[in-house]
Amino acid sequence: MEEFEQELRQAFERRPAPPSLKRKLMARRAEKRQTQHRQSHIQLWQRLAASLVLAALLGGAATWVRHDREERRKGEAARQQVLTALRITGHALDQMNTQLAAHDRTEQR
Amino acid sequence: MKYRILALVLGTAALAAPALAQNSPLPLPPPVEKQLAARASNVTEVTLGKNMLAFAAKFMNGKDKDEAGVRQLIQGLDGIYVREYTFDKEGQYSMEEIDKLRQYFETSEWSPLIREREKKNSESTDVMVKLVNGESHGMFILTAEPKELTIVLILGPIRMDQLGELKGIGGLGALGGIQKGVKTKTRKGDNE
Amino acid sequence: MADDWQPDFEELVDDHQSMVFSIALRMTGDRGLAEEIAQDVFLELDKHLGKIESAEHACFWLRRVTMSRSADALRRRRVRSTDLWVEFEEHHGAPMEVRDSPLGARLEVLLSTLPEAQRAALVLRYQEDLTPDEIAATLAEPVATVKSHLQRGLKLLRAKATDHLREYIRDKKEYIRGV
Numbered sequence: 001m002e003e004f005e006q007e008l009r010q011a012f013e014r015r016p017a018p019p020s021l022k023r024k025l026m027a028r029r030a031e032k033r034q035t036q037h038r039q040s041h042i043q044l045w046q047r048l049a050a051s052l053v054l055a056a057l058l059g060g061a062a063t064w065v066r067h068d069r070e071e072r073r074k075g076e077a078a079r080q081q082v083l084t085a086l087r088i089t090g091h092a093l094d095q096m097n098t099q100l101a102a103h104d105r106t107e108q109r
Numbered sequence: 110m111k112y113r114i115l116a117l118v119l120g121t122a123a124l125a126a127p128a129l130a131q132n133s134p135l136p137l138p139p140p141v142e143k144q145l146a147a148r149a150s151n152v153t154e155v156t157l158g159k160n161m162l163a164f165a166a167k168f169m170n171g172k173d174k175d176e177a178g179v180r181q182l183i184q185g186l187d188g189i190y191v192r193e194y195t196f197d198k199e200g201q202y203s204m205e206e207i208d209k210l211r212q213y214f215e216t217s218e219w220s221p222l223i224r225e226r227e228k229k230n231s232e233s234t235d236v237m238v239k240l241v242n243g244e245s246h247g248m249f250i251l252t253a254e255p256k257e258l259t260i261v262l263i264l265g266p267i268r269m270d271q272l273g274e275l276k277g278i279g280g281l282g283a284l285g286g287i288q289k290g291v292k293t294k295t296r297k298g299d300n301e
Numbered sequence: 302m303a304d305d306w307q308p309d310f311e312e313l314v315d316d317h318q319s320m321v322f323s324i325a326l327r328m329t330g331d332r333g334l335a336e337e338i339a340q341d342v343f344l345e346l347d348k349h350l351g352k353i354e355s356a357e358h359a360c361f362w363l364r365r366v367t368m369s370r371s372a373d374a375l376r377r378r379r380v381r382s383t384d385l386w387v388e389f390e391e392h393h394g395a396p397m398e399v400r401d402s403p404l405g406a407r408l409e410v411l412l413s414t415l416p417e418a419q420r421a422a423l424v425l426r427y428q429e430d431l432t433p434d435e436i437a438a439t440l441a442e443p444v445a446t447v448k449s450h451l452q453r454g455l456k457l458l459r460a461k462a463t464d465h466l467r468e469y470i471r472d473k474k475e476y477i478r479g480v
Contacts, residue, residue: 004459005427011405012427017322018336022314025340029310029347078157078165082183085155085191085261092259095252096234099225 135188135264139213141206142192145258148202151195159187159265186265192258199231199255207253211235214249214262231255239264308353314343317360320429321367327424328371330413334378338370345370364429364439368421375417404462411461419454422447 135158146152157165162183169180183189196202204226215221215237223236232254239247245268250261321342325335345366346353353359404411412420425436433451437444 004462005455007404008423008427008455008458009430011408012327012424013405014319014323014428015326017318017339018332021318021322021336021339024336025314025318025343026311028340029344032344032347072168075164075168078161079168081155081157082162082165082169082179082189084153085157085189086179088153088155088191088193088259089250089261089263091193092250092252092261095232095254095259096223096225096236096250099227099232099234099252100223102227103225 135190135262136214138192139210141209141213145194145202145206148196149194149258150197151193153191153193155189155191157189162186162189182267186263186267188262188264190260190262190264192260194258196256196258201256202253202258204231204233207233207235207251207258210260211251214251214260219247219249306355308350308359310343310347310350313346313359313363317363318343320360321363323428324364324367324424325371325374327409327412327428328368328417328420329374329378330409331378334374338367338374342367342370361439364425364431365441368425368440372417372421407462411458414461415454415457418446419450419457422450423454423458426451 135156146154166180166184169176171177171180194202218239218241219237220240221235222238223234225232225234227233233252235249235251237249238245239249244266246264246266248261248263248267250259252259318339321339322335325338325342326332329335329338342363346359346363349362353362412423415423421440422436425431425439426433431439433444433447436442436451437447440447
C-alpha cells in the first residue's frame with residue numbers, strides 16, 4: 001500500500017490552473033464591483049425615493065391625524081352651536097310663555 | 110342711460126334680496142341686524158345650514174338622552190338661524206326695527222301663530238309657523254324685552270312634541286305648549 | 302500569525318489558484334466546471350476578505366469552500382462515474398504519451414468512480430497533504446469518519462487503478478504497434 005500511496009501522491013500533484021482562470025476571474029470581479037457600485041447607486045436612489053414616499057405617507061398620515069383632529073374640533077364646535085341655538089330658542093319660548101301668561105292675567109281682570 | 114340701467118339693476122337686486130334669501134334654506138341677515146349688533150353689549154349669532162347640522166349631529170352624545178333627542182331633532186332640519194342681542198340699557202332698539210325684522214322673515218308661506226305686544230314694558234313676541242300641506246316645516250320666534258332681543262328661525266320638518274321632549278336643554282319644555290297654541294291661541298298685540 | 306497581515310486578493314489568487322482548481326477538478330472530473338468553481342470560490346473570498354485573519358486561514362478557507370462548491374456542483378449535475386469517464390475522454394483527455402504515470406493519466410477518471418465522501422478525503426490527503434485531523438476540520442466531519450473514508454477510498458482506488466493499469470498497458474501496446 002505504501003508504494004501505491006507514493007504513486008498516488010505523485011499523481012495527485014496539483015494541476016496548474018489554466019491561464020484563463022485568473023484573467024476571467026479578475027474580469028468578473030471588476031464587473032461585479034461596477035455592478036455593485038451601480039446597484040448601490042440605484043439602491044441609494046431607491047432608498048431616497050422610499051424615504052420620500054415614507055415622508056409623504058407620514059406627512060399624509062400626519063395630515064390625516066391633523067385633519068381628523070380638526071374635524072373633531074369643528075364637529076365639537078358645531079355641536080356647541082346647536083346646543084347654544086336650542087338654549088336660546090328655549091329661552092325665547094320661556095319669554096313667550098311669560099308674556100302670554102301675563103296677557104292672560106290682564107284679560108282675566 | 111347707463112346710470113338708469115344701473116339703478117334698475119340695483120333696485121331689482123334690493124327687492125329680490127329677501128326673495129333670493131327665500132331660495133336658499135337660510136336667509137341672509139337682514140340689514141337691520143348690523144345696526145342692532147353695533148348697539149348690543151353682547152351678541153350671539155348661530156347660523157347652521159343643513160350640512161352643518163348633519164355634521165354636528167355626528168358629534169352628539171348618543172348615550173345622553175337629551176343629546177340623543179337633539180340629534181334626532183336636527184338631523185332632518187334644513188337650517189337653524191339664531192340671534193340673541195343683549196343691551197346695556199333700555200331703548201336701544203325701536204318697535205319699527207322689530208317690525209322690520211319680522212317683515213323680513215315673513216313671507217306668504219308663514220302663518221302667524223302668536224303676535225304679542227306689551228307697549229308698557231316694551232315687550233313683544235312673534236311666533237310664526239311655516240306650513241306645507243298642513244305639516245310644520247319651519248318655526249320663527251322673535252321675542253323682544255327691554256334689554257334683550259332674540260330671533261329664532263328653524264327651517265325644516267319640526268315635530269313640536271320632539272322639541273317639547275328636550276326639557277333638559279334650556280326651557281325647550283315650553284315648546285310643548287306651542288303645539289296646543291297652533292290651533293287655539295292667536296293673539297293680537299295692542300298695536301294691531 | 303502577524304497582526305498586521307493584510308490580505309491581498311490578487312496575491313491570494315496567484316498563490317492558491319492551482320490548489321483550488323485542482324481540488325475542484327478532482328472532485329468534479331470536469332475541467333471547465335472546475336474553472337468555474339475556482340472563479341466562484343475566489344469571488345466568494347473577495348466578499349469575505351475582511352474576515353480572513355492570516356495566510357493559513359486563507360488556505361483553510363479556500364479548501365473548505367472549494368470542497369463545498371464542488372459538492373454543490375456535483376449535486377446539481379448528478380454525474381455518474383461512467384458518464385464522467387466519457388466526458389473526460391472527449392473534452393479534456395490529454396494524449397496518453399504525455400502522462401508520466403498511468404495512474405496520473407487516469408486519476409481524475411478513477412476518482413470520479415469513487416463515492417464523493419471518499420473522493421474528498423483522498424484529495425485532501427494526497428493532494429493537500431493534510432492529516433486526518435486537518436481533513437476532519439476542513440470537511441467538518443468526525444476524524445473517525447474521515448479515517449474510514451480514507452481507508453475505503455484508498456482500497457477502492459487501488460483496485461480500480463489495477464484494472465485500469467491493465468487496460469492502459471494494453472492500449473499503449475496497441476499505440477506503439479500502430480506507430
